[in-house]
Amino acid sequence: MLELKSIYKTFNKGTIDEKVLFEDFSLHVKNHDFISVVGSNGSGKTTILNVISGDMPVDSGSVLLDGKDISNVKNFKRAKDIARVFQNPSLGTCPAMTIWENLSIADNKAKSFNLTKGLKTGKKDYFRSLLEQLGMGLEDRLTAKAGALSGGQRQALALIMATMVTPRILLLDEHTAALDPKSAETVMQLTDKIIKEKDLTAIMVTHNLRYAAEYGTRTIMMHEGKTVMDTEGEEKKNKSINDYLGLFNEISIECGN
16 A cells, blocks of 8 residues: 655765664555554654655655655645644644634645635534534534634644545654643544544554554554564554563663663
């Protein structure tokens, strides 16, 4: 379905701070995988998402989607198939627009507005039904500005918007990290529900080892641009948070941390 093939990526090339992150890195993602990617800072987690979304070019290698090389396809064109929810809740919504307007834009993803009305009253009940599942009362606040919402509410709205038009791939970039514990749990449970109901293919970068253990079909641990663990199926089910924490601590000790 999705494949990163022999990826090479160097940062600050030609300077004293030059760092080779990926050296012949490959990753194969199957249809309907829900992958959690964990690892220390600088291990390459978010870079994987940037390479997939087209936000970061690579030195060499290929990004294949259904066997088609999209390595040179611009990020805004990949967005037709690839949706992303960022760590910062403010990045997934337009703060100056109402919830209704934000949802209308998301509902028209990859479509042309032409000269028709952007807000369609016929969609109002549909939008309300989407928001009701959040349990946050947003279904009664369609005319409220997105910028007036709490971080958890905006992130939940961003998740709804990212998946309204079902994407081929959903990228989750530490999307609960900036939230308080209660909001993070709500957004994570909503994430799992949407992915299962829509049968999505998703890649979630997270520092929360419990989420990596409890959610998804596959867990990958990264270290210095390499995969040091890749577990799925029954093997993943049999692993606990302590198993992930043990390997993480072992790597940290080897690195002198």
